[in-house]
Amino acid sequence: MSAAASAGVDRSQLPPLRRVPRFRFPEVTKSTLANGLGVWTAHHDEVPLTEFLLVVRHGAASDPVGQEGLAAFTTDMLDEGTGALSAIDVSEQLARVGAQLGVDIGADAILIGVSSLTRFAERALRLVADIVVQPSLREEDFERVRRQRLNRLVQLRDMPGAIAERAFVRLLFGDAPYGHTPLGREASLGSVTVHDIRAFHKRTFRPSEATLIAVGDSGHGEICRLAESAFGGWTGGEPPPDRRSAPLPTPARLNVVPRAGSPQSELRIGHVAVSRTTPDYHALVAANMVLGGQYVSRVNLNLRAEKGITYGVRTAFEFRRFPGPFVLSVSVDKAATALAISESMREISEIREARPVSASELAVGIAALTRGYAKNFETCDQLARAVAQMALFDLPDDFYTEFVPCIEALTPDEVTEAAARHLEPSRLTTLVVGDVDGGSQEFDRLGLGTPELVSPDSI
């Protein structure tokens, strides 16, 4: 350590970890307009920006059977015009105040966000209110947008990751609400009419089902005034019908979407797991960090760092209102496909019992989740999206402030037990998108039975 000594700093050991101050989420102030629209604000005055995020508590899971893609299609139609304004006019009005409209369709929610310099916030919000409350939903725009969305589906056929995602949710959920991605399918998009769009808009976009979140350098009173002036006249239609229901399918253990000539295999391994409301939430977040939620996770160290067969692998519990998937995602060198499957399944299986979460692994996972927690709440957008989660899943006001203490209190046993409760190796379904011979000896040795061929067209 001669170099270390001459440098005047101690390189014989890393500096010790020092205490991190307790994180406190900004106060969220809540009001409700007379029409039922929630207005939630958080103050953030680092820069003169204001972000609005309208959260509607229905998403792609509310698509009726046979009309998969309706929620996203309807939302896509909102900025196609309102009142006398065409789609081009709407875009022009937003652009002139430098406002960026962003739309996200999830399984359980539609998020419509707009961010602008605070001096333009009122104009930006008014425009968003106009397109949400009174979109034109014109027939001619509808046909153009439908063609664009069908073209998008055509292009997704080129993308192995997208093929895998779409095929995998179909395998896990079938016709149940989470069995399709928001874009929907060719047949369902083809059969939707503009009347379906108008009806969906009417029953879904209702003030009592929505929350307007604002984060920026304005006060709560000012935001409420803007919200009242923009959304005060919004009334809703009839409430949506009950959630569709269908039994979950029992997929084959090994499924292959053939893709000749593919240099990489795109893999998904998982099963339907658990909902956001589970009391095991924090324990599962920690378990996932150890298993596949960070660079130094078990699966990434195994497949990337040790074996060098992938650029990266990750696992996730997708926490939703109803049980969502647990899924491992990885793209691997074609020649290593069977190896990647067996190693992934081994890791998922072993964390439950054979190789329980160790104290040191948990410490790393907890540190990664907690010590840098504050950096998740640096921008208006990050804060607004965090508040949106509160609105969406009815999280308590102190959820983010209490997150760190809750995670820190976890023990290795609790985390291992949660993993054991919610990971079921015998139920894992594997999907391969790639140029592989699923009938080969290598695949035979996986013991997953005869691979089921999935045609990309059936997705």
Next chain:
Amino acid sequence: MLLHEAHGCPIVAVNIWYHVGSKNETPGHTGFAHLFEHLMFEGSQHHDSGFFQPLQAAGASLNGSTNADRTNYWEVVPASALELALWMESDRMGYLLPALTDQKFVNQRDVVLNERRQNYENRPYGLASMAMLATLFPDDHPYHWTTIGEIADLKAARVDEAHEFFRRYYHPANASIALAGDFESDAALSLVRAYFEAIAPGPAVEPVRRDVSLDADRRIFLEDRVELPRLYVAWLTPAMFAPGDAELDLATDLLSHGKTSRLYRRLVYEDRIATDVSASQSSREVSSFVQISATAAPGHSLPELYDAIAEEIAKLAVEGPTDVEIERGRVQAETQFVQRLQTVGGFGGKSDQLNAYNTYLGRPDYFSEDLGRYASVTHESLQTTVKRCLHDARRVALSIVPTGRLDLAMPESAPVVVS
């Protein structure tokens, strides 16, 4: 060494730029700068194991990236872990080689080959950038190849070249450090001195300079596993921060940003001949380029797209932008600049911007002047720049067509080989 205090969030960003990128490579050795970036995460003399582990355990997020001009590394840490980040960064700047073994080298080369397959070879239209760069820039130009490099070069790379590369480019004289966030400047500066001052500067790195021009239109095509053909049209444009650079950023915005933009409106909204269109400038140190790409809607052809794009460019070159477009461009630029100020670290955060200005211009305080470049664009300056730079006889047109459908390429296109 740049310091910027920002006390809004109890975090600190550490950001280091090494002024080396794929432009410093030579033919036969492409992909090396990026491969080397991977090696920087594999341990150094006093911490000879993964770079991620101790930092993630301290709550850091971290990453690095390589482009044609530079390689950057960053950590965002809780304020109390600043010293750890400096320890780690200084150890790999000062003491990497004793820990850089052949085994690590070979392993990371395999990871990079995986990255290449995943992000280029197995991605639709993923080889477009290779074909375009190889045609815009001559064989021996430093922008002729992509950052990921050629497969044969990667396979031929050796660990001793990595040692040589490190000695040449990874030292204080070729680096810039920026800290931004919740710290006191005096204390932070003392820490940086303690950890970095003893590291010896290496040899000065000569700037890469190389004039380049296209003297004629070039047309090329590439087959790929895609459903819909796509057209790319590109022009060489002035270097980053040179006169005309800001004008072309605004020009590409008004051409393709949002539904109100000229090309979206024409190709997607009105004529409906394209499923999507985008235009952007890749601003680089030696020479930039503007690229427009559009995917043909089913039933429509690349020549239709080509003609429509050419017409819109010609119109902009003759008539210039409208007053509304200029005003819109300015407001959007202001908004984007303010948005970039929201984060202290990461790609594009304040510490990254400080290093960009410092590395490229030697002017870390250039932010306001940079915004001023966009505020001072006029109708006339934008029009003349478009006329001069997006010239109708000095373009490269790349057609990417479904395998076996050469008939869908632009007429008179030559095949292009990418490895």
